Every structure is written in C-alpha cells, then in structure tokens.
Amino acid sequence: MPTLERHDEVLVLDLGDGENRFHPxxxxxVNAALDEAEQVQGPRALVTAATGKFYSNGLDLDWLxxxxxxxxxxxxxxxxxxxxxxxxxxPTVAALQGHTFAAGAMFxxxxxxxxxRADRGFWCLPEADINIPFTPGMSALIQARLAPQxxxxxxxxxxxxxxxxxEAAGIVxxxxxxxxxxxxxxxxxxxxxxKDAATMGTIKSRMYAPVLDVLRDEDAPLG
Numbered sequence: 001m002p003t004l005e006r007h008d009e010v011l012v013l014d015l016g017d018g019e020n021r022f023h024p025x026x027x028x029x030v031n032a033a034l035d036e037a038e039q040v041q042g043p044r045a046l047v048t049a050a051t052g053k054f055y056s057n058g059l060d061l062d063w064l065x066x067x068x069x070x071x072x073x074x075x076x077x078x079x080x081x082x083x084x085x086x087x088x089x090x091p092t093v094a095a096l097q098g099h100t101f102a103a104g105a106m107f108x109x110x111x112x113x114x115x116x117r118a119d120r121g122f123w124c125l126p127e128a129d130i131n132i133p134f135t136p137g138m139s140a141l142i143q144a145r146l147a148p149q150x151x152x153x154x155x156x157x158x159x160x161x162x163x164x165x166x167e168a169a170g171i172v173x174x175x176x177x178x179x180x181x182x183x184x185x186x187x188x189x190x191x192x193x194x195k196d197a198a199t200m201g202t203i204k205s206r207m208y209a210p211v212l213d214v215l216r217d218e219d220a221p222l223g
Contacts, residue, residue: 002026003033004037009193010047010193012047012049013037013048015056016050018054019054019056021056022059024063024074027078030081034088037088046088047182048094049095049097055096055097055104055108055121057099057102058103079135079137082138083137083216086215089198090195090200093115093185094111094185096114096115098120099122100121102125105123109142113173115173115176117163118163120162122160123171123172124161126158128155128157136214146169147170150171153169154169163176
C-alpha cells in the first residue's frame, strides 16, 4: 500500500510495488498520504513514485466488475483524486519507473512534472483498444495537460510511448536511466519546494478551473 516518507523538504509518496491499481483501499491510502503532506509546514514538494514493474496500471477493473453497483461512486472517487492532485498546493513530480497505463497515466498528468525511465516501460492510454470511453472529466484532464496533436494520438490510437518518445511528445519532462528516475524527480521537486503553498494552490485552481469543475461534478456522465 502507499507510504509517505519525508526527505527534508521533499515528500516521497511510494504508491506500492504491485500494479498499483485504483482499488478503493488504495485510493483511500493515497488520499490519507496527501492529507498528511498538506499538513507539513514550510517549504515542501511532493514526488510520487513506485517500486517494480509498474507505476500504475489504472482502474481496478476486477473490483469494479465485482461491485458494479458501486460504479458511480468509484468513478467519482477516481475523478476527485485526479482533481486533488491537479490542484494540490505544492509542486508535484511523478517518477515513472515502470508501466504507466490508463488511469495511472491520467494520474501522472495531474502532476506538475513527470520523469520517466528511458529504456523500458510504456506510458499509454489504452481505452480505445479496451472499449472503455474516457469520461468527460478524464478527457478534460488529458486535453488540458497535453498538446492537442499528442492528446489526439494518445487517446484515439492507444499508442504506447517509451520514455524517449514520451519526452519528444511532451508527455514527460525528462527521460532518464532507471537509476536516475527517482533522484531526478526528487531534485526537480526540491528546486520548486520554496514556492509559496497558497500561491501555488491558487494558480493551479485558476489555471485548471474548467477541468476541476468537470472532475468534481457529481452529476457528470460517467461514460
């Protein structure tokens, strides 16, 4: 399960060492870690990372199929997590050491910056191949954080981007060696940690107000 560690002004939220799918318990643990991060006083920045083959493999479809009656609440919880990360009042950097798929890829886009392993692992929005349309909130998030042509290609072709291709497309900010992913993310976060939290939160909330409105809309269509 996700765990939070502090390294001076940088908080590192390790999402886990499995597929890190969005099980309700996993979502609750991430939210609890973000609660803790927001209580930290003084300079601060957040890095999310993982251990193993995956950064995150997206929605927990097995849980969702077994709990179809909770579909609306589940998707709302996922949307709220995206919105929370997008507007979090501190700099955020995603350290993508492994596969980053579907909702995991969207979660990475909700961060301010992304660092990805160059030699192995893919960033991918596979929804067009698995017949799951993006929700309005998901579409809004992706299109707000990617250049139009990149969003079009990623959403409609389900292309798998390696680290170097993802950097060239502007999906990630840095593509580095495996051993440099987390250290690079931490240093990027540290370089921004002195930014005033209230100012950061206000800038993000205003910059992404239309996206946040859709993600937080309990009555928005879910498919």
